[in-house]
Amino acid sequence: MLDVTxxxxxxxxxxxxxxxxxxxxxxxxAGPASxxxxxxKVGLPRQKVNxxxxxxxxxxxxxxxxxxxKGNVTERLMRATAASYVISPLxxxxxxxxxxxxRDQLSARWLxxxxxxxxxxxxxxxxxxxxxRKRLATYALDGEVxxxxxxDRAAFIQELTAGVGALIRKYDSPDAExxxxxxxxxxxxxxxxxxxxxxxGTSGASGSSDASGASGTSEGPKASEAPPAVPELTD
Numbered sequence: 001m002l003d004v005t006x007x008x009x010x011x012x013x014x015x016x017x018x019x020x021x022x023x024x025x026x027x028x029x030a031g032p033a034s035x036x037x038x039x040x041k042v043g044l045p046r047q048k049v050n051x052x053x054x055x056x057x058x059x060x061x062x063x064x065x066x067x068x069x070k071g072n073v074t075e076r077l078m079r080a081t082a083a084s085y086v087i088s089p090l091x092x093x094x095x096x097x098x099x100x101x102x103r104d105q106l107s108a109r110w111l112x113x114x115x116x117x118x119x120x121x122x123x124x125x126x127x128x129x130x131x132x133r134k135r136l137a138t139y140a141l142d143g144e145v146x147x148x149x150x151x152d153r154a155a156f157i158q159e160l161t162a163g164v165g166a167l168i169r170k171y172d173s174p175d176a177e178x179x180x181x182x183x184x185x186x187x188x189x190x191x192x193x194x195x196x197x198x199x200x201g202t203s204g205a206s207g208s209s210d211a212s213g214a215s216g217t218s219e220g221p222k223a224s225e226a227p228p229a230v231p232e233l234t235d
Contacts, residue, residue, distance in 0.1 A: 001029070005082035006123030012059035013091035020044065021052050025061060028080040032065035036075060053078055061085070088123040089116045096120065114185055121183065144191060157188060 007013050015021055023042050027033060035049040042049065056062040057078070065079040089096035097113035104110045122138070129136040147153040164186060173179055 001080065002082040004084045004086060006086050006088045006119065006126060007061075008088045008090040008123055008127065009059065010091045010093075012061060013087045015055050015059050016061060016085055016087070018052075021056055021061075024049070024052055024056065025080050025085070028062055028078055029083045032077040032079040034068075034075040034077050036070075086119055086123070089120045090123070108189070111187055111189065114187070118185055153188075160186065160188075 007016060016025065020042060024038060027038055027041055035046045035053055038053075039046045039049050044052075053062060057064075061081055062078045063081050065077045068075050068077060097116040099110060099113040099117055102110060102113075125136055125138075145156070147156065164184070168184070
């Protein structure tokens with residue numbers, strides 16, 4: 001079982017979003033089970049559970065883990081193909097976010113568009129690497145920092161911009177024969193605490209950086225561009 005997998009197919013995404021099927025996926029992520037075993041947990045007849053399992057199996061979200069005899073019946077034990085799932089923007093290709101349409105380093109919605117593109121691109125890379133039976137070279141950095149003031153946060157972002165820009169200038173080789181483009185995404189946003197999830201303006205701040213093996217133009221702040229002062233809340 002994979003730790004996480006990305007759903008790119010619209011039909012598979014729709015199947016996973018059905019409340020009953022989502023519950024079945026959660027149960028099967030905990031371990032293999034038959035339709036009869038799941039029926040009591042989700043409060044549905046075995047035949048109805050079987051119907052939902054076949055739909056999930058059709059889209060590759062569950063798979064056969066084994067079979068067992070129970071009286072005169074052979075039960076199929078199913079398991080989830082991953083412990084968790086992420087739906088790629090490709091599942092809504094016509095309306096997926098486009099970070100290049102509107103670029104604003106201080107916009108939370110632009111940050112969201114960047115995150116969506118990251119999910120899409122890495123999901124596509126994972127799919128390709130799996131088919132080619134090759135390892136995918138990626139790197140991610142995640143951490144948290146508490147700023148004493150908005151001024152400190154603005155100073156941090158200015159230094160971060162300058163530092164990343166200097167690294168890009170140092171290692172960027174646009175004319176290197178046989179080189180491969182990598183995308184760089186650096187994000188700073190207020191930390192979302194479990195008890196305040198969904199509330200605007202949560203306290204604290206976290207910084208995360210991801211440099212993935214995505215094809216495309218290397219992207220990051222230009223060293224000469226110092227971001228303006230960061231307000232407490234931006235949109």
